[in-house]
Amino acid sequence: MKLKAIIEDREQELNVRIDGGRVHAEVGGRVYDLELREPEPGCYLFLRNAAVHECRVSESHEAIDVSLHERNYAVTIVDPKRLRVGSDAHGHQHGLAEITAPMPGKVVRVQIETGATVEKGSGIVVVEAMKMQNEMKSPRKGVVVSINVKPGDTVNAGDVLAVVE
Amino acid sequence: MFRKVLIANRGEIAVRIIRGCRELGIKAVAIYSEADGESLHVRAADEAVCVGPASSSQSYLNIDAIIAAANSVNAEAIHPGYGFLAENADFARAVSAAGLTFIGPSAEAMDLMGSKTSARRVAVESGVPIVPGTVDALSSFAEARDTAEEFGYPVMLKAAAGGGGKGMRLVTSSDELRSAFETAQTEAAAAFGDSALYLEKAVERPRHIEIQIFGDSHGNVVHLGERECSIQRRHQKVIEECPSPINDPDLRRRMGDAAVKIGQTVNYTGAGTVEFLLSDATHEFYFLEMNTRLQVEHPVTELVTGFDLVREQFRVAAGEALSFTQDDVRWVGHAIECRIYAEDPANNFFPSPGTITYLREPSGPGIRIDSGVASRSEVSIHYDPMIAKLAVWGRTREEAIERLRRALDEYHVSGITTTLSFFREVARDAEFVEGKLDTGFIARFNERRTVEDPPEEHVDLAMIAAAIHHSRNQQPVFLQTGSVSASDGRWKMAGRADGLRRWRKS
Structure with a gap:
């Protein structure tokens, strides 16, 4: 094969x-x-x-x-016989960085507002899972274009919490 | 000796205590939550009682349900393990009030040593030095800010009721203080039901060294030497060893005496651990806190001293004297323990729950595994992600490290991400091998670590295996771009960058 x-x-x-x-x-x-x-x-x-x-x-x-x-x-x-290669539905748009929840948990705090300018490593959202609070940080310098969660929200692994451009 | 004991815990420590019961001919009763019906500790027990829903506040922390469970099976004593209710004096009192024996120290000793502020007062009374810090809990953020200014940064915020790194934050500058203060308060409230914090001056390049003590109801208090626990992430230990690489008989005697004095001050009975911060430069040590319970890392002490701490706990709780005196304690060889967590070391040690699809544990000379899981076990999001402890013993530290590397390479866990890959690298790290340890070890290790490219042959064989597996299960597999998501840590990115470089060369 x-x-x-x-x-x-x-x-x-x-x-x-x-x-x-x-x-x-x-x-x-x-x-x-x-x-x-x-x-x-x-x-x-x-x-x-x-x-x-x-x-x-x-x-x-x-x-x-x-x-x-x-x-x-x-x-x-x-498997080339089974798939049209190139139909990449998950492609990330250039210039956007999504901050995703790595596992199920609860949003404790949102530390920044839409439109704010952030540095690489700035804390965006704090998620609690398995009794640990984890600060989700911006992977890059940029502007927060959306925040998709609020405190108290339950999130699943892979959910996009915020987007930085 | 007891006829039947209920173990108010889960996971590897419940299995460990059940083993102690078995050796002494004691019937072991497990408790479990609705999420844990198929867990290893239930399968290992003689009897098992469900105490509530998955959430630990309704099950493993549910005092009424646990005491009712003990009564329903006519248990005589309750062993709390570590975590959950192990350091809850109200639980100890409730157990006694129900006419049962609590396997641990007196509620009074737990009260005194359980709060970090009163523990510090006990240390001062016992003539043991403490790190500069607030004796009482902070009343407000303003007080935290003023005290931090007075001590000078860095400072450490800690939960007054705490332990296990929860509600603990290192603050290196004033602009971090408010966020750290609020986070620590929330965490402390969630973990211990008490948001009180206190503040300490942070000791730079500190080693975390603790002394195991043991007391009985006949007035004996002895120590079993130190454990070096400097390798920590998020203020939680991940590797512990005995003896400490910087041990010398004089230091051990001085630290041991200090720990025993604290034990004597509070009439301590059972297993306890006195934690110290030790300055790597001056070898001066400061009392940090006392854990009034069996520690996670007790196996390294057992391996080096030969004593069975759980067995001694049962003896002492049954009113007998310790089976040994201080002069009987000898330290032979070197032991190292790694805590195997269901966490992703490539993603800032974030928990990685799931089902273990395959498990092969190491064995052979000098290896001890304390595991709470089996093949097909579910690592739940409800509880601590530690799945097992690997402890090794060798005549020398060098031999112990060689065994550790071999055992880690034998260890296979599929289905969840674990810290095994991290330990494999640490066990080969030059600073670790030289014993240059302090609590900043992991941060520095992450800076200097390099990912070696795997041999081309191995990459090819992995792809061939995947292709064969794919052909065995003909299900459509879709193309997915492997772009680095925002949550990825440096490690995974470094790994991917190396992968890219490797492929471009070929």
């Missing part, structure tokens, strides 16, 4: 053929001939010239998370 893999904003052409207990793969011109074992679901054990590589794979909402040799890789697989 021919696929595209994305790690860290970069795309890589990938050609993988599974043949019984062996995998033949080509990644960006590099050829891999691997022995494949699957001791349990979500575990892919590769042997390459006797070297052992144990991959633990789990799926999160946005990518396939692979853990290999104490590192984690968030890999997005794109």
Whole structure:
């Protein structure tokens, strides 16, 4: 199968053929001939010239998370046959920075008003989650173009709290 | 000895105490909230009683429900663990009033040491030095501002009823004070039901060193040496060790004596910890606070001294004398503990709750795991995000660090983000290896840390594994741009930048 893999904003052409207990793969011109074992679901054990590589794979909402040799890789697989590449609905508009809630919580304080000028690192909104208060800071210098929450609001992970331009 | 004990806690500490019960032939009763019915501590117990809904204020902090639970199963004693009600003197009194034994110090000792302001008075009475600060709670922001000016910045705001870093803020200049004051008040009110704050002069480059003490009802108070707890984030410990890398027998004796004096002043019984700030430059130490409970990091003391602190707690609560004297205490080797949190080190240690899809814990020589989770466990947003503690022992600090690296590499947790990756880097950090520790360690570590590129082969294999996994579960996977969101911390950005650079080279 021919696929595209994305790690860290970069795309890589990938050609993988599974043949019984062996995998033949080509990644960006590099050829891999691997022995494949699957001791349990979500575990892919590769042997390459006797070297052992144990991959633990789990799926999160946005990518396939692979853990290999104490590192984690968030890999997005794109199947060209199944997708019109280029329909990127989530593209961020240039010049806008969204401050999003990293997890569910409650807005405790809004520290700034729409239209205010902020520095990089200025506190915008304080969200409480798991008994900790966390100050969401502006990732850049700019003007606050919108604040979408008020104190007492419950927010979910990924909710846009404010936008800085 | 007790026949049946109720453990008024959850997570790893409940499991730890249940283990102590098992060894002593005591029946262990767990309590649980509606969110915790399948938790490990329930599965480990002999009996379990639901005490209320998920919210801890209605379950693990619900004194009436917990005492009713103890009565319903005819438990004789209640072990509070740490956190929740462990340092709540009213709970201790309610337990006694119900005719049960509270496994911990007397309510009077908890009252004296529980409030930081009265604890400081006890320290002064005991002849133990304290950091300059307000003896009484601040009455207003204006008083905080004036006191801060008087001491000079930096200053530390702390919750009078507090602990665990909640309601605590370091303030480096006057324009930060108001926001810090308000945040600390809100946090203190939420965490302890008491918004009272006090203010201290901040000691620069301080080491956080604490002394484990133990008292019994026969007048004995002993110490079990120090724990170095300087590596902290948000004023919460993440790595602890025993002995301290700067330990010498004289310093240990002086700090131990000071801690024992405080214990004697309040007729302390059971396990307690006297925390000190120690100036790295002068080795002068100041009393900080006392924790009137078993500490999270008690395993490092157990590994180095060989004593089982939970077992001693049961003994002392049952009215027996301690099983050892000060002269019996010896310190052998070196132990280090890492607190494994469900937090994202790449995002300012923000909590990362979720379901653990896979778990493999390390084992082998010198390894101890105190875990509150199992495979498929749910790490809930309702409670503290610490899922386990990894403690290692070696004959020397060097051997302990080598074991720590090996154990961290063996440790696999999937489904949630944990602090394991952070510990792997710290365990290889030159300053950590040299024992150059103070409470600013993590901030400096974040400045100097560099992300090494993974070998190209590993990146390729990760993609191949993802592709195979994708082909096994043919579900559409949509393209998502990996733009750096505003909430990303420096680490993730650095990681991504490195990834980009790497790819451009190839």
